[in-house]
Amino acid sequence: MSALPLDSPETVTFAELVDLLQRIFLRHGVAEEVAAALAHNCATAEQDGAHSHGVFRIPGYLSTLASGWVNGQAVPQVEDVAAGFVRVDAGGGFAQPALAAARELLIGKARETGIAILAIRNSHHFAALWPDVEPFASVGLVALSVVNSMTCVVPQGASKPLFGTNPIAFAAPCAGTDPVVFDMATSAMAHGDVQIAAREGHNVPAGTGVDRDGQPTLDPQAILDGGALLPFGGHKGSALSMMVELLSAALTGGHFSFEFDWSQHPGARTPWTGQLLIVIDPDKGAGHSFAERCRELVDEMKGVGVTRLSGDRRYRNRAQAQVSGIVLPGAELTRLRELAQG
Numbered sequence: 001m002s003a004l005p006l007d008s009p010e011t012v013t014f015a016e017l018v019d020l021l022q023r024i025f026l027r028h029g030v031a032e033e034v035a036a037a038l039a040h041n042c043a044t045a046e047q048d049g050a051h052s053h054g055v056f057r058i059p060g061y062l063s064t065l066a067s068g069w070v071n072g073q074a075v076p077q078v079e080d081v082a083a084g085f086v087r088v089d090a091g092g093g094f095a096q097p098a099l100a101a102a103r104e105l106l107i108g109k110a111r112e113t114g115i116a117i118l119a120i121r122n123s124h125h126f127a128a129l130w131p132d133v134e135p136f137a138s139v140g141l142v143a144l145s146v147v148n149s150m151t152c153v154v155p156q157g158a159s160k161p162l163f164g165t166n167p168i169a170f171a172a173p174c175a176g177t178d179p180v181v182f183d184m185a186t187s188a189m190a191h192g193d194v195q196i197a198a199r200e201g202h203n204v205p206a207g208t209g210v211d212r213d214g215q216p217t218l219d220p221q222a223i224l225d226g227g228a229l230l231p232f233g234g235h236k237g238s239a240l241s242m243m244v245e246l247l248s249a250a251l252t253g254g255h256f257s258f259e260f261d262w263s264q265h266p267g268a269r270t271p272w273t274g275q276l277l278i279v280i281d282p283d284k285g286a287g288h289s290f291a292e293r294c295r296e297l298v299d300e301m302k303g304v305g306v307t308r309l310s311g312d313r314r315y316r317n318r319a320q321a322q323v324s325g326i327v328l329p330g331a332e333l334t335r336l337r338e339l340a341q342g
């Protein structure tokens with residue numbers, strides 16, 4: 001019997017992928033709780049078809065850890081600063097364990113006061129943002145989060161990059177169905193998707209970015225090689241990106257996207273910035289009907305012809321993966337297994 005070609009697809013369960021990724025992180029110097037948080041996050045993205053922030057990110061995590069730029073052993077310090085305000089110093093570690101450490105306190109405050117803010121600083125976020133907000137909507141809360149990244153986006157009207165790709169994610173409970181969730185970079189394209197386009201050798205849409213001379217380009221490699229991304233929607237995306245910088249960095253005590261210098265850490269890929277979450281208990285608003293009102297809006301949207309809501313693609317991928325597993329190229333799984341073994 002002939003061997004399978006190395007890149008024939010292989011299927012793993014979600015639990016198997018989490019376990020594999022966790023072992024990789026552990027082997028590369030990451031503390032147990034941090035490894036668990038990152039592995040779950042990364043496997044969730046892969047399962048949901050968010051390929052720019054799934055296993056694609058593993059080499060970047062590992063080169064960053066090897067460079068000493070991020071502290072995989074950091075223990076987040078949670079500070080209860082006010083009735084509706086929690087701060088976390090992530091200690092130069094990842095944002096996900098910082099959020100996990102503050103989560104119960106944050107939820108308690110949101111239920112008590114109606115709204116609570118979590119300001120994470122001194123943190124690295126290298127992941128999709130929706131896994132940070134969706135779990136709040138799953139317990140009946142509304143959540144909004146922003147995180148800034150690294151300088152690679154030219155503000156509207158400027159001639160040089162300054163902003164990060166700066167995503168905004170929102171999640172709200174919706175009666176009788178999955179939470180309504182959106183998660184979008186404020187750049188025309190996420191940096192990870194530009195990297196994937198370059199790897200796969202296809203053009204990006206017009207308006208995505210400029211080359212090193214500031215000229216519009218469809219070539220993703222030209223964007224990566226000294227070029228830059230543009231905000232989505234011109235001045236509107238640019239204003240939202242500015243807001244993300246202010247909320248994620250100025251408000252939290254983290255770095256702006258342009259403020260950190262990783263040049264002495266070859267291989268560093270994770271932005272050292274900050275993250276803000278706002279969690280609202282909708283029961284304190286118009287009563288207990290928020291999730292029903294959300295459903296009404298969704299139904300009305302469908303009634304006027306919307307066939308694809310934000311989140312639909314992810315939920316569809318997730319449902320499929322839960323039935324038939326997560327499909328990865330065989331060569332990629334082999335590489336991941338090697339990384340888990342050292």
Ligand code: NDP
Pocket residue numbers: 050052053125126127128129130147148149165166167169181182183184185186189190191192193271308309310311312313314315
């Ligand atoms: P997309 O443009 O792919 O999607 C943005 C949102 O729009 C999603 O909620 C998506 O839902 C929805 N959507 C996409 N297409 C449609 C459509 N045709 N109709 C209706 N809704 C649609 O995401 P981005 O490229 O902007 O971002 C990709 C990821 O990169 C995000 O997870 C983001 O958090 C991450 N990122 C992380 C950064 C960091 O610093 N950590 C920086 C920048 C980006 P669905 O999910 O169902 O496709």
Ligand code: PYC
Pocket residue numbers: 052125126127149150165166185189190191192193271
């Ligand atoms: O895809 O733009 C991006 C990104 C930046 C940091 C993590 N992801």
